[in-house]
Amino acid sequence: MSQIYLNLVNGEWTKSLTGNIEESRNPANYHEVVGMVQDSNLEDLDKAIQAANSAKEDWRKLAAPERGVFLQKAADILETKIDEIAETMTKEMGKTLPEAKGETARGVAILRYYAGEGMRKVGDVIPSTDDQALMFTTRAPLGVVGVITPWNFPVAIPIWKMVPALAYGNTVVLKPAQDASVTATKVVECLHEAGIPNGVLNLVTGKGSIIGQGIADHNEVNGITFTGSDQVGRKVGQAALARGAKYQLEMGGKxxxxxxxxxxxxxxxxxxxxxxxxxxxxxxxxxxxxxxxxxxxxxxxxxxxxxxxxxxxxxxxxxxxxxxxxxxxxxxxxxxxxxxxxxxxxxxxxxxxxxxxxxxxxxxxxxxxxxxxxxxxxxxxxxxxxxxxxxxxxxxxxxxxxxxxxxxxxxxxxxxxxxxxxxxxxxxxxxxxxxxxxxxxxxxxxxLQAPFGGMKNSSSHSREQGEAAIEFFTSIKTVFVKG
Incomplete structure (x- = not known):
């Protein structure tokens, strides 16, 4: 029987409360089952979001360079598993093994890039009209970030969304595409093995109409980053806008x-x-x-x-x-x-x-x-x-x-x-x-160090990757200090 992969909720690998699992099959040979993943429901999702919500203050208060240490460890672990994860990617969604290896190596590089973000500036000193005052900016994380990712880049896209969110002090709930959930789970395993504290990173697999929409609708998800079709992206954006959550959409292209x-x-x-x-x-x-x-x-x-x-x-x-x-x-x-x-x-x-x-x-x-x-x-x-x-x-x-x-x-x-x-x-x-x-x-x-995103209906006009990632995953806080 194929291996069964579990959700990660509050640091524990757990079965869905539904008791249901789904097959992930090889598109090159649909008789081959690559693995079995959890077919989760909204109660599973809520537990993950509550875990992320409970963990967000301690993670936010951890010094940014210390958060970077976890990401560097995860990069080292992922690097040792490039061949295994690339082969899983090829079996699960079909791209050739050289492409899969290249994508996984890119994931390692993204992790290392954002591990270094903890040592970079997060604000500027601004001259004040009051010569007795100090004025500057800093940045505050959003809180709980929902990450909804597609199947076509099952290593790179989850990493370039999750990792800056974590680096800047947010906690994360990841919902990967069903056709790439085994690969995404193996990536999350690397971050978990690196020792990221319980609740900081959570994984819930299942149908987009249930788990993806549930992330968009949940009042305790403060930000949503989505890559997928423009039709689904519009629904995610509308749901987030209706309750005042920040959202980032990367959608189609022609x-x-x-x-x-x-x-x-x-x-x-x-x-x-x-x-x-x-x-x-x-x-x-x-x-x-x-x-x-x-x-x-x-x-x-x-x-x-x-x-x-x-x-x-x-x-x-x-x-x-x-x-x-x-x-x-x-x-x-x-x-x-x-x-x-x-x-x-x-x-x-x-x-x-x-x-x-x-x-x-x-x-x-x-x-x-x-x-x-x-x-x-x-x-x-x-x-x-x-x-x-x-x-x-x-x-x-x-x-x-x-x-x-x-x-x-x-x-x-x-x-x-x-x-x-x-x-x-x-x-x-x-x-x-x-x-x-x-x-x-x-x-x-x-x-990976350059901003990425589209115009017109290709995106919500924000940018991913590189230094631009901080603009979505944080809010600017202006500070005025007078003795």
Whole structure:
């Protein structure tokens, strides 16, 4: 029988009060059960939130460098388990083992970065109009923070949300996605093993409609940080706003890459394939729209098809596999429905578009990398987030039209351009409506020390990671002292 993973509540690994567990299955072979996780209810969640609430004062009063010591220990523990956790990630949500190892190593680096936050400044001295007074700012933690995370980055995203929250003196209740709960539990085990005090970090697994919504609704959760779909994010934000809780939402993207007429086409092709198809396109920053100048369009398209033909799809644990499965049957069906919609809208399917059911693949949720030609930007496949390995090629007359089309979206998470012209670069940087813009680099990815977040419907306009994290997880307190 597969291992059963428990909730962490007030420092104890506990079963759900429901007595129910759920299977987490391997999307590359749905007959394989990776583990069993708790199917929790609101009473389980309330116990976790009460534990976090009881622990928050002692944790807040602990010196920030001492909080950092726990995080440094957790980084050391996670580093010893990179291979184990990466393999679990690949089995549970499908991304290839090299990608999973890279993500887990990034988790180690994030832990070490925020371990050092305890030694950095938290305020400024401000001149007062009273020459007999001292005025300065400091920061206060929010209190209890609810963390709701997706399945596509089951190590990095929980860590880049939980760890700054802890570093700045908050206590945490984590609700990971059901399709990645085993991996997330193994990450929490590392923090627990590091000796973080009881109640400071809690884990509750279960359905988003129950546990995620319960976090958003609970009066003793002071802040909520969420990554997921824009539909669910709006519900979380509305619930938090209704009761005055602080919230942070990172949601969808329909990320463009612009290929200018003076681009290095080989570099642009490489980055388009990597940015759009790695992790089976299941990244919020994945390239989706490929906007190409008409003078290089045909050459670029030919090079792109040739590169995509080299991709081997299969079980991510196999050494020569470049792209794994969709995370589950529902996601596969969603991708296939968008491919069908693209055909119906009149776009030309020029590569892929089929579910793969060959020997070795028939028991998994595999789809071919897919390319559509002659896509108009008002088509559904050019406007809605697919979260799959589907590229939409759009021809434009010049850079001005390319940027106009790139901005014609409800989303504004990331965007990239390939050009050798400095003025093109500066125009793109200035005019592109996205929170992350990259020049001669793929749309996916941001360094951990840099702020991350989107514009328009891609986020709630706050930023994660780097020094920007302190802005969400704390409130500024202005102090005036006079003898």
């Amino acid at each position: 990320n463009p890459v612009i290929v200018a007429r003076d681009a290095n086409l080989d570099l642009a092709v490489e980055a388009t394939v990597s940015g759009g198809l790695k992790s089976t396109g299941q990244k919020c920053t994945a390239t989706s729209r490929v906007i190409v100048d008409e003078t290089v369009y045909e050459v670029f398209k030919k090079k792109l098809i040739a590169k995509v033909k080299e991709i081997k799809v299969g079980n991510g644990l196999m050494e020569d596999v470049w792209m794994g499965p969709s995370v589950n049957e529902h996601q596969l069906d969603t991708v296939m429905s968008y491919i069908e919609k693209g055909k119906q809208e009149g776009a030309d399917l020029i590569y892929g578009g089929n579910r793969l059911e060959d020997e070795g693949l028939k028991n998994g949720y595999f789809v071919e990398p897919t390319i559509f030609d002659h896509v108009e930007n008002d088509m559904v496949i050019a406007q809605e987030e697919i979260f799959g390995p589907v590229l939409a090629l759009i021809k434009v007359a010049n850079l001005e039209e390319g940027i106009q089309i790139a901005n014609d979206s409800e989303f504004g998470l990331s965007a990239s351009i390939f050009t050798s012209n400095i003025q093109n670069m500066l125009t793109f940087i200035d005019d592109m409506e996205a929170g992350l813009v990259r020049v001669n680099a793929e749309s996916a990815g941001v360094e």
